[in-house]
Amino acid sequence: MDSILKIEHLVKTFGTNEVLKDIDFSVSKGEVISIIGSSGSGKSTLLRCINMLEEATGGKILYHGKNVLDKQIDEDQYRTKVGMVFQSFNLFNNYNVLDNCTIGQTHVLKRGKEEAKAKAVDYLNKVGMGQYINAKPRQLSGGQKQRVAIARALAMDPEVLLFDEPTSALDPEMVGEVLDVMKDLAKSGMTMLVVTHEMAFARDISSRVIFMSDGKIEEDGTPQQIFQSPKSERTKDFLSRFSG
Amino acid sequence: MNFFQRMVYIVQHYGVSLLEGAATTMVIAIVCTFLGCVIGFAVGLIQTTEPGKNSGIIRRGILKIVKFVLTAYVEVFRGTPMMLQAAFIYYGTSQIFSINLGMWSAAIIIVSINTGAYMAETVRGGILSIDPGQSEGARAIGMSHFQTMLLVILPQSLRNIMPQIGNNLIINIKDTCVLSIIGTVELFFTFRSISGALYTYFEAATVTMIIYFILTFTCSRILRWIENKMDGPSSFDLATADTLAFTSGMMKYNEKTGGTH
Numbered sequence: 001m002d003s004i005l006k007i008e009h010l011v012k013t014f015g016t017n018e019v020l021k022d023i024d025f026s027v028s029k030g031e032v033i034s035i036i037g038s039s040g041s042g043k044s045t046l047l048r049c050i051n052m053l054e055e056a057t058g059g060k061i062l063y064h065g066k067n068v069l070d071k072q073i074d075e076d077q078y079r080t081k082v083g084m085v086f087q088s089f090n091l092f093n094n095y096n097v098l099d100n101c102t103i104g105q106t107h108v109l110k111r112g113k114e115e116a117k118a119k120a121v122d123y124l125n126k127v128g129m130g131q132y133i134n135a136k137p138r139q140l141s142g143g144q145k146q147r148v149a150i151a152r153a154l155a156m157d158p159e160v161l162l163f164d165e166p167t168s169a170l171d172p173e174m175v176g177e178v179l180d181v182m183k184d185l186a187k188s189g190m191t192m193l194v195v196t197h198e199m200a201f202a203r204d205i206s207s208r209v210i211f212m213s214d215g216k217i218e219e220d221g222t223p224q225q226i227f228q229s230p231k232s233e234r235t236k237d238f239l240s241r242f243s244g
Numbered sequence: 245m246n247f248f249q250r251m252v253y254i255v256q257h258y259g260v261s262l263l264e265g266a267a268t269t270m271v272i273a274i275v276c277t278f279l280g281c282v283i284g285f286a287v288g289l290i291q292t293t294e295p296g297k298n299s300g301i302i303r304r305g306i307l308k309i310v311k312f313v314l315t316a317y318v319e320v321f322r323g324t325p326m327m328l329q330a331a332f333i334y335y336g337t338s339q340i341f342s343i344n345l346g347m348w349s350a351a352i353i354i355v356s357i358n359t360g361a362y363m364a365e366t367v368r369g370g371i372l373s374i375d376p377g378q379s380e381g382a383r384a385i386g387m388s389h390f391q392t393m394l395l396v397i398l399p400q401s402l403r404n405i406m407p408q409i410g411n412n413l414i415i416n417i418k419d420t421c422v423l424s425i426i427g428t429v430e431l432f433f434t435f436r437s438i439s440g441a442l443y444t445y446f447e448a449a450t451v452t453m454i455i456y457f458i459l460t461f462t463c464s465r466i467l468r469w470i471e472n473k474m475d476g477p478s479s480f481d482l483a484t485a486d487t488l489a490f491t492s493g494m495m496k497y498n499e500k501t502g503g504t505h
Contacts, residue, residue: 078386079383084384093378094396131483134480134482156386
């Protein structure tokens with residue numbers, strides 16, 4: 001299958017601390033991959049390395065066959081294709097909801113104002129935030145902010161969306177509204193890479209699950225394989241903590 | 245004549261000079277605060293720039309040298325009295341370079357670069373105070389470092405440092421008095437002329453202080469008003485279901501009471 005992203009021997013160290021140890025996997029079009037694992041296993045760092053918010057120490061990140069860690073590659077251009085949704089939303093506090101979703105389009109993709117606005121409104125409607133275009137981020141709840149952040153990322157027409165624990169900073173009652181948006185997105189065929197602690201999402205929505213432990217990919221397979229017949233002891237041990 | 249009559253006398257006979265002095269003071273203070281902000285933003289921006297991972301050894305070297313020079317500038321001008329800087333620059337340029345800076349240009353240069361030195365640190369603090377997530381959010385949608393700064397970080401920093409810019413303006417209104425050492429005819433210089441001519445130090449000082457206070461108090465009120473304007477309204481209009489036609493019926497969302505239902 002044609003892979004959008006191919007990660008080869010990815011290594012990341014912070015000082016002497018090796019956070020990612022020889023990571024290998026690829027992402028194909030339309031896949032919804034959940035990355036699970038305990039805190040400190042390197043899940044978020046992996047995602048941040050793929051988006052180049054952290055500089056990988058070694059290995060390759062191939063985007064359609066081109067290594068984006070090469071110095072010749074324009075990383076800003078690459079980032080428009082690989083969107084990111086953060087745990088802490090990171091909406092621009094100085095802009096309202098609409099401008100949050102248009103500013104990247106007009107300044108990075110150089111789209112016209114009208115086109116950018118139409119696109120932003122379209123995606124904001126899809127995440128159920130169309131009414132709030134005039135609101136500033138500080139006037140929204142966590143779940144609303146995260147839905148706007150998803151619309152902002154979508155408005156750039158990315159090929160892959162990375163989600164870094166998108167529901168971890170939310171009150172329990174708001175987790176559902178964000179997960180619903182992500183479910184719809186998965187159904188629409190969007191390629192997604194989701195670091196999550198929501199086991200139900202990983203089990204029911206994703207097409208593939210990666211279990212990370214201690215900076216390595218411990219197990220990689222379909223949700224059935226991982227949740228019903230895990231091979232590794234560590235995976236079993238990790239999952240047993242959720243089946244209470 | 246009693247105290248009040250002497251004050252009235254001063255206002256009647258020297259009112260125009262006092263107003264001219266006050267105008268000079270305000271022009272210098274406003275122009276120099278503005279120029280100081282421009283210098284401060286430029287310096288603060290460079291000082292918070294980290295070399296990109298793709299920049300070669302030469303670019304890193306240049307950045308390091310520029311940062312060193314700017315740090316030296318900030319430390320020297322923050323660390324010496326403005327009155328001496330005024331004498332140093334005004335008399336220095338005429339003695340060494342035989343350039344005779346006019347009263348206006350000398351005054352504006354001195355106060356601007358002095359304000360710039362303070363503002364550089366303020367801007368640096370303002371940039372550092374913005375949550376790193378803001379810049380990550382911008383980089384993640386493909387903005388360059390320059391776009392991130394211009395569109396996301398600096399507008400928020402500017403809002404955060406507005407109180408400090410106001411502080412600088414008010415300090416400048418008062419501190420232009422040290423320019424009287426190079427003969428700038430501003431408000432303090434006028435005070436000295438009046439008190440010298442009439443030997444009424446107490447009365448002249450009272451009148452001049454009142455004028456200074458009116459200037460600074462008005463400025464601080466105006467700046468507070470600008471800050472409120474920058475914050476925008478505390479509530480927002482909720483667009484109706486058809487968001488593309490959101491000029492039709494609007495509902496009001498109230499931040500304090502919450503929802504519209």
